[in-house]
Amino acid sequence: MATVTETIQEVHNDFALTLEMAKDEGKKVVGCLCSYSPTELILAAGAIPVGLCGSTQEPITKAEEILSPDQCPKVKATYGRAIAGTCPIFPLADCVIAETTCDGRKKMYELLEREVPMCVMDLPQKPDTSAALDHWIEEVRKAKTYLEQQLGVTITDDNLREAIAKGNRRRKLITNLYYCRIHNPGPINGLEFINTMTKLQYYIDIDNHLETLEQFYSSLQEQIDKKVHAHSANQPRILWTGLGNSLGCSKVLELVEECGGVVVCQEGCGGVTRSEDQIILMEDEDPIVSIAKRYLRVTCACMTPNNQRFDDLTRLCDEFKIDGVIDLAWQFCQPFEIESYRVKELVKDTLDLPFLHIVTDYSQSDTEQLRIRVEGFMEQIATRKRHDRRN
Amino acid sequence: MATVTETIQEVHNDFALTLEMAKDEGKKVVGCLCSYSPTELILAAGAIPVGLCGSTQEPITKAEEILSPDQCPKVKATYGRAIAGTCPIFPLADCVIAETTCDGRKKMYELLEREVPMCVMDLPQKPDTSAALDHWIEEVRKAKTYLEQQLGVTITDDNLREAIAKGNRRRKLITNLYYCRIHNPGPINGLEFINTMTKLQYYIDIDNHLETLEQFYSSLQEQIDKKVHAHSANQPRILWTGLGNSLGCSKVLELVEECGGVVVCQEGCGGVTRSEDQIILMEDEDPIVSIAKRYLRVTCACMTPNNQRFDDLTRLCDEFKIDGVIDLAWQFCQPFEIESYRVKELVKDTLDLPFLHIVTDYSQSDTEQLRIRVEGFMEQIATRKRHDRRN
Secondary structure (H helix, E strand, O other), X not given: OOOHHHHHHHHHHHHHHHHHHHHHOOOOEEEEOOOOOOHHHHHHOOOEEEEOOOOOOOOHHHHOOOOOOOOOHHHHHHHHHHHHOOXXXXXXXXXXXXXXXXXXXXXXXXXXXXXXXXXXXXXXXXOOOHHHHHHHHHHHHHHHHHHHHHHOOOOOHHHHHXXXXXXXXXXXXXXXXXXXXXXXXXXXXXXXXXXXXXXXXXXXXXXXXXXXXHHHHHHHHHHHHOOOOOOOOOOOEEEEEEOOOOOOOXXXXXXXXXXXXXXXXXXXXXXXXXHHOOOOOOOOOOHHHHHHHHHHOOOOOOOOOOHHHHHHHHHHHHHOOOOEEEEEEEXXXXXXXXXHHHHHHHHHHHOOOOEXXXXXOOOOOOHHHHHHHHHHHHHHHHHHHHHHHHO | OOOHHHHHHHHHHHHHHHHHHHHHOOOOEEEEOOOOOOHHHHHHOOOEEEEOOOOOOOOHHHHOOOOOOXXXXXXXXXXXXXXXXXXXXXXXXXXXXXXXXXHHHHHXXXXXXXOOOEEEEOOOXXXXXXXXXXXXXXXXXXXXXXXXXXXXXXXXXXXHHHHHHHHHHHHHHHHHHHHHHHOOOOOOOHHHXXXXXXXXXXXXXXXXXXXXXXXXXXXXXXXXXXXXXXXXOOOOEEEEEEOOOOOOOHHHHHHHHHOOOEEEEEOOOOOHHHHHOOOOOOOOOOXXXXXXXXXXXXXXXXXOOOHHHHHHHHHHXXXXXXXXXXXXXXXXOHHHHHHHHHHHHHHHHHOOXXXXXXXXXXXXXXXXXXXXXXXXXXXXXXXXXXXXXXX
16 A cells, blocks of 8 residues: 555645646635635635645755754645745645644744745634634634635625535535544554545545545445454554644554554544534524634644643543544644643543654654554553453 | 853842742732733732743753653743742742743643643734734733732722833833943943843832832943943944843853953843833723733734834844844744744845854753854954955
8 A cells, every 4th residue: 555655745746737727727726724724715716725734754855944943844844845846736826825823834924925925814822712703703804805806706605605515514524434433343444544535635626525525435334334344343443633633644653553553533633523513604694703613613732722622532532442542743843742741641641541642753764763662552552451351 | 240040040039038028018929921911910900020931941851841842941941930849939929921922832831820820811923903903902901800800909090000101111211221232332241231130120119120220220321421331342243132132041142242242232022122112001092902002012923924023123233333133042932943034134135234043042051062153253243344444
């Protein structure tokens, strides 16, 4: 099977070609850099939303000519993609929607703005107050106006309602896909699942995209019905939390499954809790308000105190019958690094589960060191399972 | 002369004693952690504002038992002060006012809240919009209510107006002090100036404090009048920008002056631009709004795009006849690290001045390496001055 990194590169090249054809036909492309970007605005503008976060090691050297090395690999790779000229997708973006999430991104965007027109939205850091919501609604409204001006379109409430319906449908399908892995034994391993999701995340036409997600779901459902299993019921069931849920985390994901575990659940901005959370569109509510409410609920360590993440983790560990939790932070990701202390408290002390905190980057230099730690973690889980069976 | 670190320790011990006596007499103490904390609220509540940022190496080891090492020394030292039990001032704080400035602080506060009652204000990251100001006004209002409840007092508009007048008077005096160094040759070296300012920044009674600042100003003014100089007119005049303006930066400051330079101007959250910027209190305006407006103007790299800093630097380099700019960032301070690229562009390309970017921490381990860089920088300035004289 291809590694996730190979998949990313292959998908980028294929997708760039299709995207270019769509642009030739007059389509506009809007880059997104985070789970806080309200893609419904882009869909409502008739444009194609494209994730532009860097997830590979290659562009980092170029980025470090300008950014200090102690920025997280995602910040460096994203900036590097833009300035190194190696990413076939980046130059196709007509503009980019971004948010003041973490320090690295926020400040890097000041330089990225030199490469592409950008709308950087001011994201409140304490999302639970009404003043924060009011502020964020204004930012979403400004992003809508920005897109209208930048793309030369008018976004009507009907456009927004239609985009919300499709966005919700998409999230529902992705949630269904994630929940296929609740079965033990299950129909798919973590690596194959993420490989497939990586390929599926790029789309030109949202309707075709929804159809493809449906097909993937049907195929998994069929395997579940026919009891075709990709792993045994005895393999340690791992919940993956923190960063790198969908891309760039291939190294650790591969190690976990090579060492006999199976990643059955992902929590975080690319994980199940982000797809579960729908836009609640009420008849008499301005759709901009409905969109703003949902995107302010995204759980990321850049928020404080981000308590929802802890409720989610507690629920998911129970639902997915988790044997151990791996918490991944990119090197120099200060918010997830600090929040990890509270995650450890929750997992070890409250949930009484084995816990492994990994700090890494996109390079391969620490792979063998990580293998030793992951092997030890799997052994810890196995010992515990043997002990539990005996008692 | 005492090093700045010695001064800090001595001042802390002396101040803790005086503070304890004030508390015995019923006074309340409110900790502040940043230039964004509206100290006028604390003064209006009849309480004593005390800066609680860590500026020494000692508490960092303890902090690293919980925080990851790749947090900036200020975040680690501040947290370490609280949990290590080595700081005599920290336990005297009845509560703390803080803000969601940078990632490290924001997330560290989630753990610091376990040690002391805290009000963490949500600080907008793009301060130039009306939605940001509205949001911040609400946060300042909440901080006022928090103090009233926590300290059992009522803060009236008259209390606020009086506190604003004193805060403005204090800033005016500090600005005057900073501007004493515009003279060349000048009445005081950078090290002595910062040593004195470090001692003066702690106060129990604002009126006594204002008097002491007046006295310091008179003494410098007298030296200027009598032409008593602390340095010659030929020494390289250095503008200090970035972090560590007032405390913790002693190592680099000492090196600059040992190598023949003199730090005549500081830009940044402890520098002249923060004291120049007054609260503009209009008759018919809610004083909370006036306070909020001023504190949202604080220039820090945690803001984006923080353009005011660049205007300030341009003006100060001219006013203070600067020969070279040193830009200091604490290790792992991602916002100042990235912003430094734009500072370098301004200083080298636009202002055509020698520029030195230093990344360091509170330890002494890199002192001799830094000495070589600072010596080279002074030589670069000297060569340039010789060359300028010849042409």
